[in-house]
Amino acid sequence: MLHQKISNDLKEALKGGNQTKISTLRMVLSSLHNKEIEKKGKGQEPKLTEEETIEVLMNEAKKRKESNEAYLKGNRNDLADKEKKELEIITVYLPKQLSEEEIKKIVQETIQKIGAQSEKDFGKVMGLLMKELKGKADTKLVSQIVKKSLEGFSG
Incomplete structure (x- = not known):
């Protein structure tokens, strides 16, 4: 342990x-x-x-x-x-952190999986992602990537 x-x-x-x-x-x-x-x-x-x-x-x-x-x-x-x-x-004691590219890929997959359409879906997307990425990625970075990704939908 x-x-x-x-x-x-x-x-x-x-x-x-x-x-x-x-x-x-x-x-x-x-x-x-x-x-x-x-x-x-x-x-x-x-x-x-x-x-x-x-x-x-x-x-x-x-x-x-x-x-x-x-x-x-x-x-x-x-x-x-x-x-x-x-x-x-x-x-040294923390799990290996995912790269920004790996996070972007997972964010895109999650957005497609739940069919997120706008920034209104931010909470849903983040909730799912944090279950998957807890301890593996910086929450602030994940949040920024999700916001950027969802901005494209609200054109």
Whole structure:
């Protein structure tokens, strides 16, 4: 399981003394633990599923990506570099992301499958796509591609 792999990798990093990896994996494990506590508080089984673990990892990766961009805009290259290194460490545990071309192809197939005709069908298309692409593609990118694809219908 992914959660166990992260724990094992933290132990290895501790032995190797890689401080960036140690702090990043500790942060990730802390986020996973917080998610477990949140689930327990809602009266659910606290053990995270693989999908929930990936969701937490994607949120952590998104935070690093946004921070990296903000630091670059503010000319804080030292901090941007730190965020980039953390992002690289987290990305190792995420499923391979689909390319923009692969996403476009899946979007077109989905639009044809449900017979979407206009931007009014955006919600239907996105709902289906996110079930299929969850964890495999950036939601923001998928949303942009769907909008662009549906704009062509409303001519």
